[in-house]
Amino acid sequence: MLTHHYPSASTKWFLEGKAIDLHDARGNLISSHPILCPEYIGPRMGVPTISRWQGEVLDNIIVNTSSVALYPTLRALRHCIDNRTVICLIHEGLGVAEKLNEDVFDDPAFRPTYVLGHLTHKLSRHMGKAMALRNKSSNGVLLLSTSPRAAEEGIDEREDTTGHRSLELAQRRHIMGLLSTSEALHPVGLSWTKFLHRKLPGMIWSAAADTTSVILGCRYDQILEDSHARKLWNGLLDETLHIAASLPEFQAQNQSQDVRPGQGQGHEEKWLAPFLHRRDQFRASLGRRLRRRRTTYSEWISAIRRGDVTPVNFVNGYFVKRAQELGLDHKINSMAISMVKARHQARLRELRSDIPFGYRPYMSDGDRLGGREFEGDDYGGDGGDGGGEDWDFDLDL
Structure with a gap:
């Protein structure tokens, strides 16, 4: 049905x-x-x-x-x-x-x-x-x-x-x-921990890329071109990766492994999800992903234009909630959530005050982004992830 x-x-x-x-x-x-x-x-x-x-x-x-x-x-x-x-x-x-x-x-x-x-x-x-x-x-x-x-x-x-x-x-x-x-x-x-291994990379991408796109009203390729956008991107990425690496699910996995004396923390880290263990390579992969999207822009921007809510509460909001439980810093993600919601409220006010006379499409705003919406995840279940997971980074366990 x-x-x-x-x-x-x-x-x-x-x-x-x-x-x-x-x-x-x-x-x-x-x-x-x-x-x-x-x-x-x-x-x-x-x-x-x-x-x-x-x-x-x-x-x-x-x-x-x-x-x-x-x-x-x-x-x-x-x-x-x-x-x-x-x-x-x-x-x-x-x-x-x-x-x-x-x-x-x-x-x-x-x-x-x-x-x-x-x-x-x-x-x-x-x-x-x-x-x-x-x-x-x-x-x-x-x-x-x-x-x-x-x-x-x-x-x-x-x-x-x-x-x-x-x-x-x-x-x-x-x-x-x-x-x-x-x-x-x-x-x-999958077990819950292995499920997180596959789910979190797409959420980290959305928490940084889609959120930055909405806040600054820019295309994916403009994030790396503009120094201010790049600063916000790096801040969100650093904080989100730190929260993800601190999750108890991954710590419990480390403790369950047989670590011989003298091997230390470096040996334990190899049992983290690949995107957390090889963090620098994962960050570089996200940057290449931005460039591959070229002049496309986030579907979150299209949602804002229509007056629809974005999934920010379950993307950045998830990391904020876990950070609060663990006593970790989450100020950049919290600020990003507030700014995305502010953009949504501003757009709602704009739509309510708009009287369409047929001269332009209803619910199209004045942004001049150029490009087009990224169409990879019309029905995909992974936010901003394109459904097909176009990673050039090995996510397998």
Whole structure:
């Protein structure tokens, strides 16, 4: 079952053959899967706070959507979600499950079970159609794991802790088993630490590149060309890498290794994720990545132009939260979050005061960036990462 917030989605489904078409990088049709008409879960006419869709308790939900649609979607389905439900979250950042527990599923006894996903497929729309996708990568995978942080929240408040843990394990195995039947997705289950190895590089990229682009209103290639932009980039990168290297998940991994006396800290560091162990090479790789993007600009800028929120709370915000827990410095990331949100609020004021007369496209601002939006991750689950993970740095363990 697919869900949508706009009635036009049902019309597009009908006009485009009632199926989802998947094309390869050259546009050739790979497969076509008939689907039921997407269910409308938006507000009823005249009743903006009540969902029109009524259904049974949902067993499994896969959420791969932007931050702006995430909360309305799950709030609209709230009455169909309880502790029997498994939600697979494929999102640009981390910390989404914890935030959902705070704001949407605030009763620990009825919270759903979470599985976190990281999608490296490089997907985009095909020919501008809503129900047609183009897979630009041949080696994409869907990485799956469970966050111990989300699982631990509220466990002690449940009456049957042991029973609930057993239920959670069974539910997670079930949804992973369902996803494993899809050859196109190439799902891979990982431990939490190994999941972080693959997830954090893209988040570090977004925390520095996308945030700098939004704050200064510049293209990717202009970050390294301008001395002021370069200073902000370096500051964000230094602070974020330090926070990532200090995470307990990686420290616990170091301590679990057999380190012989006399080998010291340098030997332990080799067990860190490759992007943390070879930090200088990773920084150089990020710089080359900026140059490869040439005159493209961040999709976060496009989100701001539309008046949509960016995933900054789950990218930079994740590193800030972990830094606060560890007593580490996070002032540059905190400042960056405030500045991105300020740009968003300023854009909202601009849109509210704008009266379009047809002389220029609605919701296009006065920025003169040139270039074009980077189109690598129209549907990818990795924020700013391009879905296909165009790294020239070895991320494998």
